[in-house]
Amino acid sequence: MMDDVYRSAASVLLLRPSDVCSPDGTVGRDRRADGCGTAYQVLLLHKPRKKDDWQLPQGGVEEGETIEQAAMRELKEEAGLSGVEVLGKSDSCYKYDFPPSFRRFRPDHVCGQCIWYVYGLAPSSAAVQVDGQEIDGHIWALPEELHLYVRRKEYLEFVTKLLDEAVSAARKVERK
Numbered sequence: 001m002m003d004d005v006y007r008s009a010a011s012v013l014l015l016r017p018s019d020v021c022s023p024d025g026t027v028g029r030d031r032r033a034d035g036c037g038t039a040y041q042v043l044l045l046h047k048p049r050k051k052d053d054w055q056l057p058q059g060g061v062e063e064g065e066t067i068e069q070a071a072m073r074e075l076k077e078e079a080g081l082s083g084v085e086v087l088g089k090s091d092s093c094y095k096y097d098f099p100p101s102f103r104r105f106r107p108d109h110v111c112g113q114c115i116w117y118v119y120g121l122a123p124s125s126a127a128v129q130v131d132g133q134e135i136d137g138h139i140w141a142l143p144e145e146l147h148l149y150v151r152r153k154e155y156l157e158f159v160t161k162l163l164d165e166a167v168s169a170a171r172k173v174e175r176k
Helices: 066-078 142-147 153-175
Strands: 005-019 036-046 058-061 083-096 110-121 136-140
Touching: 005 066, 005 153, 036 066, 036 142, 036 153, 058 066, 058 110, 066 083, 083 153, 110 153, 136 142, 142 153
Parallel strands: 005 110
Antiparallel strands: 005 036, 005 058, 036 136, 083 110
C-alpha cells in the first residue's frame, strides 16, 4: 500500500509599486518629506468557488521544473503576466490537506499540497488578463486590505509573513 504524499506546488507573491500620498505622511516606509512614498500592492486572483476563493497565483510543479519556473509559468497561465522580476524565494512552504470531498475524486495518493513561494516585482503598468473560467477575477490589494479577501486565518497569516519578506526584497531593489 502506498503512503499518502503532498503535491509540490509553486506560487508567486507578485508586488506592484504604487505611488501614494497621505496628509499625515503615514504611507510607505520610505516616504519623502511631502508625505508621499511607494506602497506595494499584491496580486490576488479569484477562483469561482464558495470558499477560499481569493489566492496568490499558484499551481503544481511539473517534472523537470524548478519552483521559480513553475511559479512564473502559473503566473503566465493564470494572470497573463510574464517578464516580471524575480526578487527571491521563501524558505517556507504552506502545507495543507485536501478536504475529503476533493480527495475522493483523486485516483492517486496525493493528500494535500506543499506550496513553495517566489517573490516577484511587476511594473506599475502590469495588465492582468484572466481566462474567466479557472480564474474569474483579480485585484491588486494593499497589505492592509488582504484580510478583506483572504479568509482562511492560517493562509492569511502565512501570506502576510511572505508579504513582509517580499516588500523587504523589493525595497532593496528600489534603493539600487
